[in-house]
Amino acid sequence: MxxxxxxxxxxxxxxxxxxxxxxxxxxxxxxxxxxxxxxxxxxxxxxxxxxxxxxxxxxxxxxxxxxxxxxxxxxxxxxxxxxxxxxxxxxxxxxxxxxxxxxxxxxxxxxxxxxxxxxxxxxxxxxxxxxxxxxxxxxxxxxxxxxxVQKPIPKPRTLSAALRQLSLQPPDSDHKSPAARSSIKRVSQHESLYDTSSIYGLSAMDGVPFTLHPKFQSKLTSGSNAILANLNVKSLADIEEEYNYAFVVERTAAARLPPSVC
Incomplete structure (x- = not known):
């Protein structure tokens, strides 16, 4: 041959x-x-x-x-x-x-x-x-x-035009330089810290600016000591006494016998 x-x-x-x-x-x-x-x-x-x-x-x-x-x-x-x-x-x-x-x-x-x-x-x-x-x-x-035997190498799968339109990434993201891609990934103080390249990385707080309530704005500007003065420090015993619950109702309900079936 x-x-x-x-x-x-x-x-x-x-x-x-x-x-x-x-x-x-x-x-x-x-x-x-x-x-x-x-x-x-x-x-x-x-x-x-x-x-x-x-x-x-x-x-x-x-x-x-x-x-x-x-x-x-x-x-x-x-x-x-x-x-x-x-x-x-x-x-x-x-x-x-x-x-x-x-x-x-x-x-x-x-x-x-x-x-x-x-x-x-x-x-x-x-x-x-x-x-x-x-x-x-x-x-x-x-x-x-x-x-x-040389095993056949599978061909890489390509995205169709319809699937490419569903992507959240810009269409020319693959052709940009590394410096341009890194600048896109920079996050400013008003941008989300989550990765928005996928729908699973979106958060409910994306796009919501952070602002401080006016009630706390005056205390923040007057100094940190003013904020610490209004803090009420509780001990472990105080917390246990405040949130003590004996579960009396639950124990009473559990102790009841079921009604007999005639």
Whole structure:
């Protein structure tokens, strides 16, 4: 496969009876790395042999599950847990013999840590750097290239024009300089100390100027001693005696028995 086809993981591995038997969206591996015809022979029961084919591996991230592993096992080996039989195009006849079976493990892209990005075929004696040999079928060795999965990054959500109009911030607040933004945040003596950038920061006292009652204005101007002279300091015993409450009514009501039901 070409390098531009190895940017994203594969989404499927299958076997086609002929290069033209693969459905749309599948790429047939028709030649080996040496340039020879990659006909797997009659190992899969097809009259004219079989060709390995793959799906996915394009430039865009696949929306569905990806191939995380591929196994080549004999027909006497049990099916491994978590793996499925690779599909064949067209569907094989019932009872046809298989010397080798191809199994594929699929996982969702978000759950996969590593995945298969490419498959290649070669002669049994050749070694492919950076590729892992997964088995042999017919006269060929099958190699796969694995790598870490890059999870898709969600796009940042943008506010629509209608939601932007509901914001309490000025529309050009993001384009102002830091000095201009800091000057807006300064609070004068008649402004609220609450953050009014959100409706949850508003207070009932926002915008209400602070003024002193005239009764206390004269005392304040005459000096602090005049204010302290009128203060009545009470001790803890005086406070307890003034606000003493014996809860007699509550205790009497609690002691009453409920009326009997006839």
């Amino acid at each position: 070409a390098e531009e086809e190895e940017k994203t993981p594969l989404t499927g591995v299958a076997v086609a009876a002929a290069p033209g038997a693969a459905p749309a969206g599948w790429t047939v591996i028709a030649v080996t790395v040496e340039g020879a015809a990659a006909n797997l022979g009659k190992s899969f029961g097809h009259k004219g042999g079989g060709y390995l084919c793959v799906s996915g591996g394009g430039a865009e991230a696949p929306p569905g599950p990806v191939v995380t592993d591929v196994l080549v096992l004999s027909d006497r080996s049990p099916q491994p847990a978590g793996y499925t039989r690779a599909p064949e195009f067209p569907e094989p006849r019932t009872g046809s013999s298989r010397k080798k079976r191809l199994y594929v493990k699929l996982l969702p892209l978000a759950a996969a840590e590593t995945a298969v990005f490419a498959l290649k075929l070669s002669s049994k004696s050749k070694a492919l750097p950076h590729y892992l040999k997964i088995g042999e079928i017919g006269n060929f060795a099958i190699w796969c290239k694995k790598g870490p």
